[in-house]
Amino acid sequence: MPELPEVENTIRDLKPLLVGRRVQEVQILWPRLVHGKAPEAFAVELTGRQIVNTDRRGKYLLFPLDNGRTWVVHLRMTGQLHVVSAQEELERHVHALLTLDNGQQVRYRDARKFGRFYLVNGADEVTAQLGPEPLSETFTPLELFFRLQGRRNAVKTLLLDQRVVAGLGNIYADEALFKAGIDPRRPANTLTQADCNRLHTAIRQTLAAAIREGGSSLGGSSLTNYRRPIGVQGRFQQRHQVYQRAGQPCPVCGAAIERVKLGQRSTHFCPNCQRYEPPVVQSG
Numbered sequence: 001m002p003e004l005p006e007v008e009n010t011i012r013d014l015k016p017l018l019v020g021r022r023v024q025e026v027q028i029l030w031p032r033l034v035h036g037k038a039p040e041a042f043a044v045e046l047t048g049r050q051i052v053n054t055d056r057r058g059k060y061l062l063f064p065l066d067n068g069r070t071w072v073v074h075l076r077m078t079g080q081l082h083v084v085s086a087q088e089e090l091e092r093h094v095h096a097l098l099t100l101d102n103g104q105q106v107r108y109r110d111a112r113k114f115g116r117f118y119l120v121n122g123a124d125e126v127t128a129q130l131g132p133e134p135l136s137e138t139f140t141p142l143e144l145f146f147r148l149q150g151r152r153n154a155v156k157t158l159l160l161d162q163r164v165v166a167g168l169g170n171i172y173a174d175e176a177l178f179k180a181g182i183d184p185r186r187p188a189n190t191l192t193q194a195d196c197n198r199l200h201t202a203i204r205q206t207l208a209a210a211i212r213e214g215g216s217s218l219g220g221s222s223l224t225n226y227r228r229p230i231g232v233q234g235r236f237q238q239r240h241q242v243y244q245r246a247g248q249p250c251p252v253c254g255a256a257i258e259r260v261k262l263g264q265r266s267t268h269f270c271p272n273c274q275r276y277e278p279p280v281v282q283s284g
């Protein structure tokens with residue numbers, strides 16, 4: 001959290017608020033937020049620059065500047081970007097303030113402090129290792145099949161690997177595998193082309209629906225929960241079929257949803273709809 005749909009909603013909300021605006025003042029309150037350079041140098045370079053566009057790559061937010069450089073933000077676990085009046089009282093856990101030329105202020109809030117800021121010549125410096133964008137033309141069923149071939153890891157674990165496909169996290173990997181009827185523990189190299197076709201469709205449909213619903217906001221405080229820059233929560237959590245529904249009936253067959261640990265991550269699935277029986281190897 002946040003994953004592709006939450007980052008996409010964040011960037012869509014920020015676009016009209018930031019594009020064309022000039023940064024008048026930069027305050028970094030948590031020095032380690034800035035990756036690879038001194039926070040003072042980051043502040044000096046960003047001050048006076050105009051934000052010319054907003055974009056997204058995987059879970060990274062991209063803000064190209066008028067000097068050809070790009071400000072990149074990764075929210076990681078609990079990062080949030082909000083735009084409020086600079087007069088508004090400072091909330092807890094705000095680690096960076098960018099005052100804009102219209103009196104508004106971009107505030108970066110992050111209770112767990114895993115998020116990072118970058119200032120680079122091109123977004124590639126940060127995102128070069130990422131796999132294809134799941135909603136783009138370059139992500140095809142065949143591409144997914146090739147990327148899972150020869151890998152014996154559990155398919156769920158590979159879906160979380162940003163080098164295989166960019167932007168999926170725990171929620172949407174679980175939901176997409178349920179939609180495709182694929183056991184998350186199944187070795188990736190046992191997936192057939194037909195399985196990959198279903199999985200490809202399920203990934204795209206799940207992400208597109210989640211983007212439409214404003215992403216997922218889970219329980220918990222407003223500090224750790226995803227909130228859009230315009231202050232509202234996502235609604236897609238109401239449509240989760242398996243994620244955080246352990247013990248509840250599967251919406252398709254009624255069997256109890258199970259939860260297991262897979263690569264240190266909680267994994268939710270229906271033991272009936274996502275059944276995998278390895279082919280029987282004939283011997284003799």
Ligand SMILES: [Zn+2]
Binds near residue numbers: 253255271272273
């Ligand atoms: Zn089921």
